[in-house]
Amino acid sequence: MLISPRERAHWQVLVFVVLALLCLGSSATAVAAPTAPAATSPAPPLNTQAAHLATLLRKNPVHVTDQLPRSVPRFTAEEFTRLARTTGVPTYVLVLPGQRDPDELLKAVHEHLRRDGVYVLVDESGVVAAKAYGVKVPAEDAATVALYDMPVDAGPVHGFARFVEVLASGEERAEEAAERTYETDPPDGMYIGPSDRDNQSFATGIALSAVAVAILFGSPYVRRWWHNRPANPRRFQRCRLFPKPLEAFAAIVVTGALAGGALLLFDEKLTSAAPNPRPADMTARLDRVTAGLKQSPVYTDPESPQVLSTEQRAQLVRHLGEFKRKHGEVYITLVPQVLEDESEGFGGTFSAALRQRLGVEKALFLVADPLTGDIGAENQGLELDLEQGDEVYGIPESLVYPADDADDRPGGDLAERLDKALTYLDDLPKSEYGDTGPYDSEASDPAEGKKLRPLFSGDFVPGLFIGAFGSAFLLGLLAAVLGVVRIRQRRSGPPRLSAGLRYFDAPRHPSAAWLRGMAEREVRLLAGMLTYRGPDFAPDLDPYPEVAPETEAETREQALRAATEAAGLHLRAALRHLGHPDTPPAHAHRLTVARTVTPSQSAAAISLARLGRAALTGVPVTDACAINPLHGPSRVRRDVRFNARTGQRRWVPVCEFCENFALAAPQLLPEQHLLLPADGGGEAVPYEEVVGPLAVVPEGGFAGPRTPSSTAHIPSVPSPDHAGVPRGDIDGDGRGTERNEWKH
Ligand SMILES: [Zn+2]
Structure with missing residues (x-):
């Protein structure tokens, strides 16, 4: 055949164009190369996970996996379907264990299904992703709200209900709701x-x-x-x-x-909110995997990413065959292991149940999770010493988890590690006893596990x-x-008389303030006691009653009435010294002593009030003690060294304390002498030298009203030491009182 030069030129052009196109194509391949798997490891088959899921959705737009019976049992598909119908647009729902890249999976499923609508991915925690293809609905905003504006334990069904609700509310509202979730904290858990x-x-x-x-x-x-x-x-x-x-x-x-x-x-x-699964929900996946293992010793879950290439799978099957001839039954499962599955994520429970269903006596399982890439070796009875050495997992830890530098393809180096694990197990020494595995094939009852x-x-x-x-x-x-x-x-409170002692404790050099304060308390106390004794008895007026209220006999009552009369007179005298001559005794329990009252007047009021109190307790009313009138009633008259400065002796009334003191240490008695603060702050002076009511005390003319006839009849408790001393237990508590108790 002859070819004209013109035709040759045409051919040359054609060849050039073809060559140019070939060059372009190869450069395009070179650009795309980095995203493709390395040429050395065979590429996994086309996304068969998405293809499988698309096939399922083509039959039924809602697919609920059998892998999450403890969280989303399969019968919840009815509820998902009912909710999906309310969206008003075609809605495709996939309920699967948590996926690595939810958005990418939905995109791939849509590409395989090639139908317009909303694609929703739900996992054990709730709605995780949603995409709208060819329909105008706020799918992504609704997914955001369902994910972040729900209690973490609301569960997938409630989460999807919320998703549908927001989806139906329109784009504007859904966008607002989604924005709000970024500003507010997620709601508290419901359970x-x-x-x-x-x-x-x-x-x-x-x-x-x-x-x-x-x-x-x-x-x-x-x-x-x-x-x-x-x-x-x-x-x-x-x-x-x-x-x-x-x-x-x-x-x-x-x-x-x-x-x-x-x-x-x-x-x-x-x-938790999870509905109780039916028995069939708890066995569905085991039955599916068992059926698969009966076909081939390597079972790969079609709902999960496909991580084995055909060549890798064939290689593993070959390796399993060799192992089986040497040791016994052996299987590999590539099925997700999550807490919500029927075995609660326990590979031991899972493989024990599989062995039972396969009807084999002994078997070894390599349980691999295509989502995490983890591998577990579960020996169900083979005579292999998995516990030899110090490996916790039965196989070296480097084979259990994906290597840090494993490439990012789903599954990474899983096929490689499975092969290595088989080789490792193949080389293990035989153990005398078959390891039956630590787990029972019976998983816990989900209904019981939920009960508090x-x-x-x-x-x-x-x-x-x-x-x-x-x-x-x-x-x-x-x-x-x-x-x-x-x-x-x-x-x-003011000091009290006590058993066997008939004087009051008192300081020798009191200050003016002390004297005023004590005068006030003593007068108030005596007034309270008198009110208490009187017909207008008012117990709350009396802070420190010292008289036992029980009366035993009429004579005693009469004597006490006389004592009361004497005490009343003493109270009036004390009030007079304090500048309150017109205050009725019944009101004196609220008396206040003015600052203008002199120390001598205060001391006189104290002394009189104490004489009155002594009278009420049955002590015969006498003069005040001349050594210190604050001691209260005197007992006898004595010739004592009276004045320390002059050394003068005098025949004066002294109290029981001063009498004893005069007998024991007469030279020290003047030190007990009451000194009153001088006006203007000078040196304290003996009380009788101060112009005032106390000046007459040494003469015995101070006590004023006396009732010798009546006091003589006051009944008293006989005492071995002080015959005639009145009943001392004035505290009324039957215990008596030590003197120390009431000392300042
Ligand atoms: Zn005295």
Whole structure:
């Protein structure tokens, strides 16, 4: 055939064009090369996961996996379908265990399905991704709201319901709602866990026992403390430290109310929103995998990313065959292992159930997770010593997890590691006893696992103990505080006469302020006692009653009436010295002593009030002690060294204390002499040298009103030392009082 030059030129052009196109094509391939798998490792087949899922969606637009029965059992597909129909656009729902790249998966599924609509991916936590193809709905905003604006434990069904709701609300509202989720914190969880229930039980136990102890023991203690307060005229009556029926009843009622309140407050019964799976839901995946393993010893989950190439798979099957001939049955599963699956993510439970279903006596399983790339070796009875050496996992740890530098393809170096694991296991020494695996084939019951234990169990009893101890400790603190308060109450009061002693304690060199303050308290006290004795008895007027209120006989009553009369006269005299001649004695319990009252007047009022108090307790009314009139009533007249400066001796009335002092250390007696502060702050001077009411005391003319005839009849408790000394136990508590108790 002849070719003209023109035709040749045409051919040359054609060849050039073809060559140019070939060059372009090869350069394009070179640009795309980095994204393609390395030529050395065979490329995985086309995205068969997406193709498989697209096939499922073509039959039914809602696919609920059989891999999450504890969170989303398959029967929830009905609810997903019902909700999906309300969106108004074609809606394709995939419920799968958590995927590596949800958006990419939805895109690939759409490419395989080639239908317009909303594509939603839901995992065990809820809606994780949504894409709209060819329809105008705010899919991504709705997914954002469903993901971030729901309690973390709301569950996939509630999450999808929220997604549908936001999707239907229109683009504008969905966008606003999605923006709001970035500003606000996610809502609190709807359910509590076992440790929260422990805390609730513990707190309830503490509250119940603490309150019961506080009422049963604290109430009687406080009641007795209040009963024994100095101002209570009935404080000499016994008050037992024992709960009264009313207190016991109150303890029962309050504790019961608290227990009921705790039951209402802590009313949670479940730990999650997941519906209870039916028995078929718990076995569906095991049946599927078993059927697959009967076909081939390598089972790859079609719903998961396909991580084995055909060549890799063939190589593993070959290797398994060799292993089987040497050791026994052996299988590889590439199936996700998650907490929500029927085996709760335990490879041991999973493989034990598979061995049972396969009907083999002994087998070794390599359980690989295509989502995480982890491998576990589960020996169900083969005579291999998996525990030899120090490997925790049965195979070296470097084979269990993907290498850090494994490429980013799904599965990474999984095929390689599976092969190495088989080689490692192949070389293991035989063990005498077959390892049957640590797990039972029976997984825990999901319905039981969701139940919270009752409130009154677990940490409730330890809480009771802690509450009781804590309450007792606080009661101890309360008792200490109340004790201090009581001591202060007793100390702030004027001194008291006590058993066998008939004088009052008093300082020798009191200040003007002390004298005024003590005059006020003494006069108030005497006025209170007199009011208490009188017909207008008012117990709350009297802070420190010193007279036992019980009266035994009429004669005693008469004598006391005479003493009361004498005390009233002393009170009037004291009031006169304090510049209150017109104040009725009944009002004197609120008396205030003016600053203008002199030390001599104050001291005279103290002395008179003490003489009055002594009269009320049955001490015969006499002159005041001349050594220190603040000592109160004198007992005898004696010739004593009276003045320290002059050394002068005088025949003066002295109290019991000064009488004893004169006998024991006469030369020191003048040191007991009362000195009053001089006007203008000079040196203190003997009281009788100060111009004022006390000047007459040494002469015996101070006490004023006397009732010798009536006081002679005052009944008294005979004492071996002081015959005729009146009843000393004026405190009324039957214990007597040591002198030290009332000393300043
Ligand atoms: Zn004296």
